[in-house]
Amino acid sequence: MTAHLEVKALLVAAVASGQGKTTVTAALARKLAKQGKRVRVFKCGPDFIDPMLLERASGAPVRSLDLWMVGRELCRSQLAQAAVEADVILIEGVMGLYDGAPSSADLSREFGVPVMAVIDASAMAQTAGALVHGLRDYGPVEMAGVVANRVASEGHARMVAASLRDIPLFATLPRQAKSLPERHLGLVLPGEVSDIDDLLDNLADQLVFDEAAWNSLRPVRIEIPDAAAMVQAPLLAGLTIAVARDPAFMFLYPANLDTLRQLGATLAFFSPLADEAIPVEAGAVYLPGGYPELHAQALSQAAAWQASIRTAHAAGVPIVAECGGMMALADTLADQSGAVWPMAGLLQGTVAMQPRLAGLGSQGLPTAQGVLRGHTFHYSKLETVLEPAAHTIKHPSTVPGEAWYRVGSLAASYFHAYFPSNPAAVAALFSRSEP
Template sequence: MDTGARMVLIAATASGQGKTTVTAALARKLRRMGQRVQVFKCGPDFIDPMILEHASRAKVHTLDLWMVGLEQSRQRLARAAREADVVLVEGVMGLYDGDPSAADLARTFDLPVLAVIDAAAMAQTAGAVVLGLRDYGPVRMAGVIANRVASEGHARMVAASLRDIPLLATLPKQSRQLPERHLGLVVPGEIDAIDDLLDTLADQLQLDEAAWNALAPRPLDAPLPEAPVPPLLAGKTVAIARDAAFCFLYPANVDTLEALGASVRWFSPLADEPVPPDANAVYLPGGYPELHGAALAQAMHWRDSIRAAHAAGVPILGECGGMMVLADTLADQDGREWPMAGLFPGRVQMQPRLAGLGPQAVETQAGQMRGHTFHYSRLETPLAPTAWTVKHPSGAQGEAVYRVGSLTASYFHAFFASNPAAAASLLRGDLA
């Protein structure tokens, strides 16, 4: 069956080569050419999808053979192939990094790979790198996008080195780049004139349209029917914190809550908005609370309302940054210590080194919930964990999970769509 969409996976040798910049530039350029563009992100990530959503003007979902699962990934790709002209999948880390890797995803769905090469400090060696990427797996290599190219002559040298692999596009060295901080790229709302930057990148991307048009639409095996989601949260209102401090939220998590029958209400702790009084559960996702310690410390309406919700037994789920603001204090990267909500005893301290990273799972009364962890802070608390996550694929002990009354808190980010019934149990406070 012809999907009607060109589908490619955009990968590189490692992180930091410009995958997100190139994917965003290509998405914006193709969209301006009148194409319907759907972008996905391979592997656990919150920030890159925000940039890519801004570039494509369409919701960006996650694809991952373990966290999302084979059939759900197939369903999302198949749906996108029916609705879009172009499907771009940004890889994670290097092409072969991780278990499962971006290469595993490409081979599973027969997605041709576009290799992003940082050509700033190489010329003919680009060919050796790309041929190695192609043959190591192997994967089907559709072409190359050379980033940080110095001149037309430099581009010709790169193109000549690729042998039978086309140079599909080049992007010159950028005077203005997507800014970064300790968890990755800066979120779009904090980037001045983000649309101007994305438009400039799209203008600078020199696309070989003939080579691009030579990429044929790929067929996909028909997915299995989607399993119905039981209405386990029917009639319930779930209040979700959403602002610059609480912005790490999978779109699939919101979709899952609504499929479970819940009504979603948004509120902003940074704006000192209280928990909605009709909330039957509160979900505090991760984000950057460490950048907003002063504002959160002064948000008395928010703090009083979350304390009142906890005292009333309203189920509360705090993930990573959402957990950090519920401890007694939060010390930021400059060592300034801010009072937080104090729902459990503990002190959170930012540190320069990564403290947790990778896919993990947690057991609930409804079975295993998959997700991941990624944080630069540590929690010091006298509380004993009530459970631990399990790292994938090693099976080693992962993040602590704490229970204090109706509160469930952990550095673990849950992917609700991996087990909707488990998501319902977490928001009912029914952790195993």
């Protein structure tokens, strides 16, 4: 008989982006945490910024769930671990409930997690019922209830509740005088908002919560996977990997660091933005994505950092640079104002910010060890005469995606890899044996 755990769990979804999923999930997580409940939050699909806010709201690490990029078994393993540690699991969906392949609805059905629909009620009343019933029945999905966002008054809330018929109005949240600030890649990082905890506490306090509806939620049964199947061979034993981590290089999956450690590597963090050189003991370097365009002047003047990455490259040290990490290794970077700044110059070419998205979506990189899955999301473009060593493959269309460049020991691309999807390929990238 398969072992399982039971825990209250909800997938917070909506009809589209912009309805307030992140705000509601953060408010709900903070409210439950303030009530003394242990809360674990997950984010559907590829995302770096929302999880930072949700981690701040819940007080616990936030991981990714995605049936394609993460895979069913690792999703199941992460949910099972959360069920051991928490009283409540919240999963923030991505885009609209049925958008994407796989979608948030697919995840809900795969693990039997009921949906909590967030609706922007600011410009509707009774039509809310038609919208939510359509969301429930189209799939269908199990609909636990509704959170009405941007509600004008108690009377407005009563009209919305009456329209829902057999679906409970779980909570309401009024229109906010002060919203969470955003920039071109999404929300501003929580550490940059001085009153972020006050904002989160205020959201939690304003979330009018139906305790009876909460108490009526059924527990979700989560199967406990075979732990032995998840054990990873230590292919990077004895290797120290220098990982850039500061406000210019913050976009990485926590699971990527877990995978490197499980492969046997020791991680040494450093800050290019603070002009710190690569740690001398490092046998490989990982430059994740982030916001180098916001810190281009400081990076251009970071002489010790630039000298150390050039020295490492000349010595054949494996360097893996993703998106923002790649941008910092080009010849120049033009920021949003158009100012051009010299970068480290390991990758021949120039990078410039664009007013519109230049790349978005799930992708996989073919390797000798199989496909390494991940995603892309960027507003800049690289102009280079270099020929790509490979291209990623877009999911689910299978058309060519991002260019993958190899310059000596440097592997660079706009592609953000999700390391647990293929640890053997990751080990090869960070090893000198990689051709």
